[in-house]
Structures are given as structure tokens and as C-alpha cells.
């Protein structure tokens with residue numbers, strides 16, 4: 001049935017307009033915050049807060065007129081506070097955490113960076129709708145890789161060693177004693193390095209097919225003093241070497257793969273008989289209608305622009321999507337040869353599944 005514009009309900013229209021205006025403001029706020037991050041303006045303001053735009057210009061060496069407008073946009077967004085009597089801008093502790101506390105789980109700058117990559121890559125993303133082709137992970141702008149690491153790492157730091165590993169049956173004890181672990185689709189190696197630090201008796205193999213990410217992971221491992229019990233290699237999830245792993249992990253990567261069933265089969269073949277596969281995926285309900293909320297919007301949007309194109313660029317091209325949910329993920333794991341799958345842990349953003357042969 002064609003839509004008749006004469007049927008408009010004015011109050012519903014106003015409500016939707018208000019929502020969309022908020023989204024427009026948010027999309028510009030994100031860009032304003034991203035620029036501030038690139039130029040280290042929030043950290044600079046945090047140091048001299050409260051400050052006039054001239055004082056911020058003096059301390060950063062940047063142009064006062066641009067800074068005044070940038071600070072005004074931030075004040076209008078509620079990202080910084082403004083004192084009209086003194087004409088000074090300041091950051092509250094909460095604002096400082098969100099915009100300037102690198103490594104804090106509540107710092108959003110990595111998230112903003114990942115969103116920015118989608119804006120930068122928009123022409124390529126629009127084109128794949130027409131062609132039906134995929135867009136490889138490696139063809140995105142580099143701020144996607146940095147943003148992913150920056151945003152995910154603090155969450156892994158908070159949950160991985162203290163909550164997720166203990167939620168798996170007998171795994172922590174094996175890691176303490178000395179185990180062989182593979183981390184598939186490890187990206188910049190945040191998860192691999194965190195585990196290697198916590199369990200020095202174990203050996204951690206980080207595998208990813210994106211060469212620049214693996215190079216970065218190697219550098220990080222050296223810098224963080226875990227080069228002796230980490231090995232990073234450029235290889236696909238269906239071809240990585242080794243047998244008899246006690247634990248295989250995969251963080252936010254299965255849904256990016258073209259052939260997640262093929263990857264699960266290879267993982268099953270490389271695990272020891274009593275081994276565990278820990279799969280970490282974005283949290284989602286099993287049905288679309290369960291995911292219709294702001295977090296679902298964020299995940300489906302990233303999935304449209306990054307995850308489904310990444311999957312479609314690889315063989316099979318299943319396009320699992322970032323909101324697959326436990327039921328669909330379990331089907332994939334069962335098809336890969338895992339007979340026992342259970343939910344081991346959750347956070348508001350992650351689903352942790354334990355799979356055994």
C-alpha cells in the first residue's frame with residue numbers, strides 16, 4: 001500500500017522529528033569529540049580546567065577562534081561545562097572519564113574512532129549494496145582497527161581474566177598450570193596479551209589474517225613484556241597450525257568470517273579431546289524484535305557497514321551478522337562439531353559461550 005502524506009499524525013511526526021534531531025546532534029557531537037581526541041584537547045582542558053578559550057589556546061598552541069567554537073559546541077552538547085560569569089570551560093570528573101581517560105572502560109573515544117571509520121568508508125559501503133559484493137576488513141580505513149582495539153581492550157581487561165575464564169569449567173586451573181592456547185581473529189592482540197600476562201606458564205598463539213594487525217600485536221607483546229609466551233601469525237581461521245590446544249578463544253570475530261562453520265570445524269579439529277572453545281560475541285537476543293533498542297541499533301549498524309561486508313568478502317560469505325544471538329551461534333557451533341554449547345557469562349554488551357566436543 002502506498003503511503004499517503006495526508007494521513008500524517010502531527011504528534012507522531014513531532015515525536016519522530018525530536019528523536020531524529022537528537023540523532024543529528026549526536027552525530028555531530030561524535031565528530032566534535034573525535035577532533036578533540038585527535039588534538040588532545042580534552043586532556044589539555046582537564047589539566048588547566050577551568051579555562052577560557054584563550055587559556056586553552058595558550059596551553060595547546062592552537063587557534064583561539066576555532067577552540068572557542070569547539071568549546072561552545074561541547075558546552076551545548078553537555079560534553080564540557082561552561083561558567084558564563086567567568087567565561088570559563090571545565091570538565092567534570094565524569095566528562096573527563098568519557099572523553100579523556102584512555103584505557104578506562106567508560107572512555108568512548110575508541111568507539112567514536114570506529115564510528116568515524118564508517119563515515120570515511122561510506123562510498124565503498126554504499127557501493128556494496130548495489131554490487132552485493134563484500135568489503136574485506138583490510139579495506140577499511142585504519143581508524144577501524146585502532147578504534148576496535150581501543151574500545152574493546154578495556155572491556156577485556158575488566159572481564160576476561162577475572163570473569164570470563166573463571167566461568168569456563170576447569171580452564172583457569174589448566175592455564176595456571178601451563179596450557180596451549182590459540183586466540184583466533186586476534187586483531188591487535190589485546191585479548192592474547194591480557195591472557196599471556198595473567199598466565200605466564202601458558203603459551204598463547206594469536207592468529208589473524210590481517211597482516212598489519214599481527215605486526216601491531218607483535219610490537220605490543222614486546223612492549224608489554226610477554227614476547228616469550230606469545231606467538232603471532234598471519235593465517236586464516238580455517239588454516240592456522242597446531243594441534244591439541246587446551247583452549248581456543250575467539251573475540252568478536254566469528255560473525256566477521258565468511259565461513260564460520262568451516263572455522264568452527266577447524267577449531268574442533270585442533271582442540272584436545274578435553275579442550276574448550278570460548279566464543280565471545282556481541283550480546284543479542286535470538287529474534288530481531290528483542291534487539292530493537294539503542295545497543296541493537298549500534299550493533300546492526302556496525303554489522304551493516306563492517307561485519308556483513310567482511311563476511312561476504314570471504315569464501316562462503318554466510319553473513320552471520322553481529323546480532324546472531326545464542327541460538328544461531330549454537331547452530332553454527334553444532335554444525336562445526338561441538339556437541340556441548342552453553343552460555344558461560346554475559347555482560348550488557350557480550351555473550352560468552354563455552355563449546356566442547
Ligand SMILES: C[S@@+](CC[C@H](N)C(=O)[O-])C[C@H]1O[C@@H](n2cnc3c(N)ncnc32)[C@H](O)[C@@H]1O
Pocket residue numbers: 137148149152184185186187188189190191207208209210213235236237238250251252253256257258314
Ligand atoms: C572485530 S575484529 C576483532 C579483533 C580482536 N579479536 C578484538 O577483539 O579486538 C575481527 C577480526 O577478525 C579477523 N578475521 C576476520 N575473518 C578472519 C578469517 N577468516 N581468518 C582470520 N581472521 C579473520 C579480522 O582481521 C579482525 O582482526
